[in-house]
Amino acid sequence: MAVVRKSIFIFLGSFALFLVLILPFYFFGELYGASEFFSKFSFLDFILGQEWSLPEQKYGALQAVYGTLMTAGLALLITTPISIAAAVAMSELLPEWLSERLGIIVDMIAAIPSVVIGLWGVLSLGPFLSNTLYRFLVENLGFLPIFQAKTLTAYNKLTAALMLGYMIMPFAVSVIKENLRLVPMEIKEAAYALGLTKWEVVRITLSYIKPGIFAALMLALGRAVAEAVAVSMVIGNTCSFSVSLLEPACTLTTLIINNFAEATGTEGAALIGLGLVLFVISISIVLVSRLIYNKFFGGYMR
Amino acid sequence: MNLKKLRDTLYTSLAYLSLLLLIIPLTWIFFECIMKGGYYIVSRPVEFFMDIGRPPGVEGGGIGHAIQGSLYMLGLALLVGVPVGVFAGIYLAERKNSPIAKAARFMSDILVEFPTILVGIVTYIFLVSKVTGILATGPAAFAASFALALIMIPIVARSVETAFLTIPNEIREGAYALGLLDRQTIFRILLPAVRAGVVTAILIGLAKIAGESAPIIVSNGVSNFWFSRWTEPAASMPVLIYVYGLSPFKEWQTQAWAASLLLLLLIMGVGFLARRFTKKLWAGA
Numbered sequence: 001m002a003v004v005r006k007s008i009f010i011f012l013g014s015f016a017l018f019l020v021l022i023l024p025f026y027f028f029g030e031l032y033g034a035s036e037f038f039s040k041f042s043f044l045d046f047i048l049g050q051e052w053s054l055p056e057q058k059y060g061a062l063q064a065v066y067g068t069l070m071t072a073g074l075a076l077l078i079t080t081p082i083s084i085a086a087a088v089a090m091s092e093l094l095p096e097w098l099s100e101r102l103g104i105i106v107d108m109i110a111a112i113p114s115v116v117i118g119l120w121g122v123l124s125l126g127p128f129l130s131n132t133l134y135r136f137l138v139e140n141l142g143f144l145p146i147f148q149a150k151t152l153t154a155y156n157k158l159t160a161a162l163m164l165g166y167m168i169m170p171f172a173v174s175v176i177k178e179n180l181r182l183v184p185m186e187i188k189e190a191a192y193a194l195g196l197t198k199w200e201v202v203r204i205t206l207s208y209i210k211p212g213i214f215a216a217l218m219l220a221l222g223r224a225v226a227e228a229v230a231v232s233m234v235i236g237n238t239c240s241f242s243v244s245l246l247e248p249a250c251t252l253t254t255l256i257i258n259n260f261a262e263a264t265g266t267e268g269a270a271l272i273g274l275g276l277v278l279f280v281i282s283i284s285i286v287l288v289s290r291l292i293y294n295k296f297f298g299g300y301m302r
Numbered sequence: 303m304n305l306k307k308l309r310d311t312l313y314t315s316l317a318y319l320s321l322l323l324l325i326i327p328l329t330w331i332f333f334e335c336i337m338k339g340g341y342y343i344v345s346r347p348v349e350f351f352m353d354i355g356r357p358p359g360v361e362g363g364g365i366g367h368a369i370q371g372s373l374y375m376l377g378l379a380l381l382v383g384v385p386v387g388v389f390a391g392i393y394l395a396e397r398k399n400s401p402i403a404k405a406a407r408f409m410s411d412i413l414v415e416f417p418t419i420l421v422g423i424v425t426y427i428f429l430v431s432k433v434t435g436i437l438a439t440g441p442a443a444f445a446a447s448f449a450l451a452l453i454m455i456p457i458v459a460r461s462v463e464t465a466f467l468t469i470p471n472e473i474r475e476g477a478y479a480l481g482l483l484d485r486q487t488i489f490r491i492l493l494p495a496v497r498a499g500v501v502t503a504i505l506i507g508l509a510k511i512a513g514e515s516a517p518i519i520v521s522n523g524v525s526n527f528w529f530s531r532w533t534e535p536a537a538s539m540p541v542l543i544y545v546y547g548l549s550p551f552k553e554w555q556t557q558a559w560a561a562s563l564l565l566l567l568l569i570m571g572v573g574f575l576a577r578r579f580t581k582k583l584w585a586g587a
Contacts, residue, residue: 008485012393019390019406019459022413022452029424033431085320093317102321109328111569113513115540116562119547120331123555166327173324197310219415226417228516229544253419257516260423261441261523275423286415 030276037269046273052239052255059270061277063239067249068281071160071231072224074245078165080217083172088202090173091180103174110170118230121163126154126234129162134246149246155236158245163234164227168220175219179212180205211296218289222282228253252278335566339559350560355526355542358551365561367528371536374529375447375518379511383451383458384504390455391462391503392488398467407463410456418453422517425449430521443529443536446522450514454507461506465499466492498579505576509569515540539565 038046041059049060086106090099130152137147149156183205191201206213236248237258252274260271343350349364356363394403429445430438437444469492477487493500518541525535539561546558 006484008483008488009393009397012389012488013397013400013402015386015389016393016397016402016406016459018386019413019456020402020409022455023409023416026416026420026424029427030420033423033427082320082323085317086324089314089317089321093314105325105328107573108570109324111509111513111573112328112331113515113540113562113565113569115513115515115543115547116331116335116566119543119558119562120327120334122547123559124330124334125327169324197306199310199313202313222415226415226419228417228419229519229540233544233548253417253516256419256423257519260426260520272423272427275420278417279420282415282417283412286412290411 027279030272030279033272034269034276037266037273040266041270046270047277050241052250054267057266059266059273061252061274063241064250064252064255064274065277065281066241067157067235067239068225068251068253068278070249071157071164071235071251072221074157074161075164075168075224076217076221078161079169079172079220082165083169083217083220084176084206084213086169087173087176087180088206091177092202092205093198103177106170106173109166110174114167114227114230115233117163117167118233121159121230121234122155125163126159129159130154134158138246145243146245148244153236153246153248155234155248156244156246157235157249160231160235160249161245163230164224167227167230168223171223172216172220175216176209176213179209179216182212183208211292215289215293215296218285218292222285222289225278225282225285226253228257232257252281332566335559335563338556339561339563342556342560343563350557354528354537355546355557356553358549358554361553363553363557365539365542365557365564367526367537368539368542368561369564371443371525371529372512372538372540374536375443375450375522375538376508376512378444378447378532379450379454380504380508382448383454383507383511386451387455387458387503387507388462388500391459392466392493394459394463395466396488396492406459410460413456414460418449418514419516419520421452422446422449422520425452425517426521438533441521441523441535442533443522444532446518446536446538447532449517449521450511453514453517454511457510458503458507461503462500465496465503468499469495502576502579505572505579509572509576512569512572513540513565515544519544 037059046059047061049058050062051058051060052063090102094102134149134152134154138149138152141147142149187208188201188205191204196204231251232254235251235254237250237254238248239250239255240247242249256271256274256278259267263271346362346364349362350366351364351369352366353362353364354367355365390406394406397403425445425448426441428434429448430440430442432439473491473495474487477491482491515538518538522538522541523535524541524545525537527537529536543558543561543565546554546561549555
């Protein structure tokens, strides 16, 4: 009788169990798909291989990893100051009604599909930047290795990073805003009572939620690493180790998205191997940020 | 003292400037979509919604095939994803301390951040690759639908859980006191009480997958024709924007803007509906 009474929870629980098994299923699928490749090529050669070239049967992931870390890191560098400042402005400086409206706008930015942002990047932002900012950088700061370019192109690491930075911004802003609300009112009141200016109070508030900001930015970095379509539209899709921000590159996701549909046999399996690398990178980023968050806030993150 | 004030003004204005940086690109994107795409839709309204694309160089053409393909794909994804997500979400809320619920909560927090392109790869490997494919041995529309369903399941589950957790415990106690079974309590008392919340959860999941392009490109590929069979590639709006946007042809680029406008309006419309339903949920509770 008890079994019959509780049977509904067995039914519902099986769906929850399915949810638990999705991630291991993904991992197993990636391993299985890449096994064909790793039976022929050694894992070390793959992960440390410098070159990705089909005609020569060279499958090295290092250039793609370099491109991924460069663009995502740069995007994070762009997002960090802007999103912290925007979150502070919205939750500490502006009146309630205005910041509520701005919150809706931030949600709207988050809702833009990545392919639409990619379209904007490829048709509007890229050409605009290459005529203005990039020309200026090459002409005036061209002696710096990071701003050297053989030919001035609209599609390079900097375009990808600027676009990615904008894509992860709404997420970072809303999580930091959520964190700012956790700061006890007494702390702010005490600071104001000491006669501190608004900015000094904000600095104290920010230092109070440092781990939360760090975790939010880590998650934003994870999103930048995972982004595929928008990046592939503006990064130029030429693999290289160039340090210049104004040179094209490739990333793990762009190699997959550009070649997976036509790939057969070994190449397809090698691309799945790249997916495995992406899997490991993005899962470790998410885990680290959750760990930090749980350690300092002991709670559950939206 | 004066210096202090100056610094205060400087930093505050920098904060306001950052808000401007946040808003400008959004306005820019909308402006381009409306000026280029909106103009195209208004100039050929019937053709745009009802016709398929034209070869490069030929004027005109529409995205009817992509709208149709997107509807089919999203429909199947909802059909698979919604029941799984809702049932799992109910379990997470009603058995919140069981080990399965704890593990599922942890896993779905990771899954929400998981690269969607990998979901496409995994569905491709298991559903349509040459070795394991049963229904098809090449890119196929149903594989893309399953990828989208897998993407939306954790999102729906977490939102449904949140909705169920807003129900006061007294209602559950009242239902049990009347002698109702667990299944009656859940489906006759609790589910109707948070109808609006469940609808919101589904809409949030839909908004998330409606704009996804990477998993579709990987598991379904590209098609320029009307939907034919589930085991063949189908067209879809995000992939059409991707292909047309990267093409060098002016006509195609204009249609990519038009499709973007349509997609943006759809997703924001879904988001607006979700907001309305959330308000209702709070008003009712």
